[in-house]
Amino acid sequence: MAELCSSVVPLACFQRQFSVACTLASARIGFPPSTFMDTESVLLSNAKVTLSVLQELRARGLRLAIDDFGTGYSSFSYLRQYQVNKLKIDRSFVRDIVSNPDDAAIATAIIRMAKALKLEVIAEGVETEEQVSFLRALQCDEIQGYYFSRPLPMDKVADKLRQESLASRARAQVSGTQS
Numbered sequence: 001m002a003e004l005c006s007s008v009v010p011l012a013c014f015q016r017q018f019s020v021a022c023t024l025a026s027a028r029i030g031f032p033p034s035t036f037m038d039t040e041s042v043l044l045s046n047a048k049v050t051l052s053v054l055q056e057l058r059a060r061g062l063r064l065a066i067d068d069f070g071t072g073y074s075s076f077s078y079l080r081q082y083q084v085n086k087l088k089i090d091r092s093f094v095r096d097i098v099s100n101p102d103d104a105a106i107a108t109a110i111i112r113m114a115k116a117l118k119l120e121v122i123a124e125g126v127e128t129e130e131q132v133s134f135l136r137a138l139q140c141d142e143i144q145g146y147y148f149s150r151p152l153p154m155d156k157v158a159d160k161l162r163q164e165s166l167a168s169r170a171r172a173q174v175s176g177t178q179s
Helices: 010-014 018-029 040-045 047-059 077-081 101-116 129-137 154-178
Strands: 005-007 035-039 063-069 086-089 120-123
Touching (some): 047 063, 086 101, 101 120
Parallel strands (some): 005 035, 086 120
């Protein structure tokens, strides 16, 4: 199932009626609200206001993902405090994941910790089949990067999703006829 994830300019989070604006924007493009992403530093910059805004967003059906996890303050207490749903591993840990033991260890630790906390994990910046294989072996929930597609203008996204869906159905039909 396709999901809309929104990264937001940090100051926007602290504007009045931010949660209403998110809901209206989702409705305007015809996609249900899904996941809101922000960086660790934004979440921690004004904890009281952030917690209030996140409660409003959650009440409207949005989920919270922490973008660039591991590059900011990395306070584990806010994972509980903000009721985070997903962690997004920063590309700096993914880039050399198959050749640098330290990056592999960091990514492995983040994924294992997230799984233990019943959080989903996204790896960003994936560009090679080797990175995909490594992350799949660790049961990373979502993988994104140039390996799958370069950034697309909004009007091309629907076409890309349709093509992917058709290709997926064709693969399923082929495998179904061979069994």
